[in-house]
Amino acid sequence: MSQEIVHLFVFDTMADWEPSFAVAGINNPDFQLAPARYCVRTVSIERKPATSIGGVRIEPDLALSEISPTESAMLILPGGKAWESGANPEAIEKARDFLAAAKPIAAICAATLALAHAGLLDDRRHTSNAREYLASSGYRGGSLYVEAPAITDGNLITASGIAPVDFAYAIFKLLNLYSEPALEAWYALFKSGDPARFYDLLSATSHKA
Numbered sequence: 351m352s353q354e355i356v357h358l359f360v361f362d363t364m365a366d367w368e369p370s371f372a373v374a375g376i377n378n379p380d381f382q383l384a385p386a387r388y389c390v391r392t393v394s395i396e397r398k399p400a401t402s403i404g405g406v407r408i409e410p411d412l413a414l415s416e417i418s419p420t421e422s423a424m425l426i427l428p429g430g431k432a433w434e435s436g437a438n439p440e441a442i443e444k445a446r447d448f449l450a451a452a453k454p455i456a457a458i459c460a461a462t463l464a465l466a467h468a469g470l471l472d473d474r475r476h477t478s479n480a481r482e483y484l485a486s487s488g489y490r491g492g493s494l495y496v497e498a499p500a501i502t503d504g505n506l507i508t509a510s511g512i513a514p515v516d517f518a519y520a521i522f523k524l525l526n527l528y529s530e531p532a533l534e535a536w537y538a539l540f541k542s543g544d545p546a547r548f549y550d551l552l553s554a555t556s557h558k559a
Contacts, residue, residue, distance in 0.1 A: 353389050354423040356525070359441050360392045360410055363430040366402035368458045368511055371518035371540065372426065376525070381532050381555045388525060393417055395440050403430060414440050419451035423525065429459025429511045442468045452505055456521050459511030463487055475503040479510050515540045529554065 356376055358369060379385030394400050394410040401407050417425075425448050432438055442464050445455045449470065457465055462478040465471050466487040475494045478484045485492060499513035500520045507524060509517035519537045522528055528536060531554040539547035 354387060355421065356388050356390050356424045356426065357393045357412070357417050357422050358390050358426045359414070359428065359438075360394050360400040360402075360408045361430060361432055361438055361441075362401050363432045364400060364402045364408075365429040365459055365511060366404045366406050368514050368517065369426050369428045371514050372456070372521045375518055375522055375527065375536070381536065381551060382527055383529055383532075388423060388527070395438065414444055417444070419448045419453040422448070422453060424454040424456060424521070426521070427455065427457040427461035427464075429461050431460065433460035433464040436464075436467075438464065442470070446470060449505060454505040454507065454524055456507040456509075456517065456524075458500075458509040458514070458517050462508045465508070466491065470506075471508070474506050475501055476506065476508040477501045477510060478508060479512075 358373060373390050376388050376390050391411040392408055393412045393414055395414050397410050397413040399407055399409050425445060427441060427445065445465065446468065448455050459479060462476065463484060466484045466489040469489065471489055471491040473491065475496055476491065477496050477498050477500065481495050484495065499516035500507065500509035502520050502524060507520045522533055532551065535547065535551040535554040539551055
């Protein structure tokens with residue numbers, strides 16, 4: 351079976367912690383239903399290096415123009431200050447293409463603001479950093495805002511910037527990355543911070559040994 355690609359959009363000021371749990375889980379075959387079914391590839395607007403808000407320099411694998419919904423399993427849009435100044439419109443148009451093709455988009459923090467500006471949250475249930483944060487965009491989807499760390503509506507995942515674990519959980523669930531028991535055990539471990547929960551995760555995947 352050919353490996354499916356999850357594309358991670360990278361750019362200057364990207365909030366590197368926000369997609370970290372998701373990227374690690376997708377690229378680590380441990381506990382997965384079908385190990386190595388997916389892999390993450392980074393993509394930028396012009397295949398130029400990007401520097402995250404934490405100072406990490408990322409050399410993108412691809413340019414945005416080189417990917418298409420038909421050849422991607424998901425597009426992940428991390429947050430970052432650049433979105434708030436209207437940067438990265440090319441990525442939002444690519445997101446529009448993905449949604450039109452019924453391919454998943456996962457956006458967190460300020461990336462949700464950019465989606466709101468583009469009208470992509472007007473008719474989909476969603477969340478973000480705060481209701482007031484999205485309201486500043488002037489979008490029409492306020493009545494569909496949900497007070498939750500992360501939410502999935504069809505092929506769209508949105509999340510608060512302080513909920514990277516919930517964001518990853520929603521991504522894993524949509525990709526069917528883990529069995530249901532393994533997914534719940536993974537979430538309980540990283541959400542609670544209780545190391546004893548690791549044995550629950552091992553138990554949930556012991557049948558694969």
